[in-house]
């Protein structure tokens with residue numbers, strides 16, 4: 001039986017007094033050899049007759065059953081607004097002006113009645129309950145996404161800033177409990193690492209890790225944290241591995257040096273992540289570690305992998321990582337991580353996305369004169385997405401289907417059709433956890449609800465949180481829907497069609 005050490009909430013020091021049982025005997029087993037492992041793909045072998053799926057995704061009648069007529073009208077109007085280039089290009093300025101003229105309160109009210117209302121679940125756990133219940137009624141599982149993120153790499157560490165990071169940790173744990181209480185066990189929540197550390201330190205760690213050719217030299221961090229090691233020992237072990245690497249190979253060494261304060265901040269991040277992972281185990285909820293900008297992503301991927309190495313060992317994928325297929329380096333990174341999971345024998349769990357920060361990444365590359373990290377065009381990104389999915393599925397044969405979980409997180413109909421075809425090729429049954437599909441709340445419902453209706457495991461990211469914290473998220477949705485005009489157009493047309501159908505039916 002594996003135990004993890006409880007961490008005192010008031011301090012970053014480990015407290016030796018309390019051991020909590022990580023895997024109660026009746027639910028999980030430490031030794032995979034002594035237990036019959038349930039084959040994910042054979043579970044529920046008595047296959048129900050699923051309704052046929054229209055793979056052209058025109059079943060709009062299925063999609064909007066969970067929306068009131070007024071919500072359909074709002075959806076239609078929001079998509080109309082997002083098609084106005086002038087508005088989307090100047091959303092920052094317009095938001096500032098709106099705040100100044102209307103005042104913060106009225107501005108927020110208008111947001112809540114429009115884009116926030118459409119794309120976001122609510123401001124608090126209480127507000128999202130009815131949304132969750134409606135999604136679940138149609139077999140769509142929510143991934144609660146308490147939205148806090150930070151991109152302020154100039155912010156400096158302070159005790160106030162530390163308090164905010166601890167507050168965010170508590171919010172993620174609350175989110176895990178909410179997910180468990182409302183949706184039951186075996187559900188997912190999303191976590192953003194930038195909400196748990198000063199972005200400037202994460203950026204430094206990113207630079208250092210990027211310059212390390214071989215991350216294998218680093219110690220297994222979460223194993224150290226959950227052993228009887230003091231914080232000094234853990235920091236020293238991490239620091240020494242990096243130093244000895246640079247001494248061996250001066251040429252790859254970066255100019256960035258992690259100061260003792262940075263190392264302490266990184267240590268606090270590990271403690272925060274460990275606390276969140278402990279809550280996952282306690283409530284049997286998994287976390288999805290979101291991918292962010294490239295100047296953070298190597299570090300985020302490293303931390304997600306380290307968490308998986310420790311927490312995904314015992315037949316439950318508690319931790320999922322994320323791979324952004326718009327990055328040139330993603331296929332290599334994914335292959336490396338699949339091999340790493342095989343070597344250390346843990347479940348590889350991840351979602352595949354195209355990537356949400358393309359405009360910013362390209363602008364920064366141009367401004368600072370380094371190579372654009374983004375694939376040259378959309379088709380190359382799509383090709384990489386499909387190749388990444390192929391690579392992961394090959395592992396289900398090489399290892400075992402139980403050791404792999406992959407989520408196709410996309411609104412792209414070709415990519416979803418590709419995923420469905422691959423399920424057939426690999427004889428993966430519908431409803432299996434090996435492959436699932438996910439989209440964002442308020443987007444491509446005509447795809448998500450049709451998939452769920454036909455028995456595919458389907459999720460919706462459901463963001464919630466204070467309105468001001470969600471403004472960057474809403475801006476990204478506006479930009480995205482402008483750049484994928486045809487899809488946004490389909491969303492808009494189907495909202496209107498569903499609304500018209502309702503009006504006609506109510507007259508008859």
Ligand SMILES: Cc1cc2nc3c(=O)[nH]c(=O)nc-3n(C[C@H](O)[C@H](O)[C@H](O)COP(=O)(O)OP(=O)(O)OC[C@H]3O[C@@H](n4cnc5c(N)ncnc54)[C@H](O)[C@@H]3O)c2cc1C
Nearest residue numbers: 290291326353354355356377378381409410411412438439
């Ligand atoms: C459930 C879920 C979770 C997500 N989590 C994350 C996350 O953790 N991190 C993250 O970064 N994003 C995340 N996203 C957002 C995602 O990365 C995409 O921005 C979004 O889903 C649009 O891509 P698509 O595959 O859905 O649709 P598509 O229609 O295929 O996407 C169009 C998008 O492709 C982009 N694109 C990519 N590469 C190129 C290129 N080389 N040239 C031109 N255009 C290109 C465009 O920006 C455009 O927005 C998530 C999305 C979903 C659905």
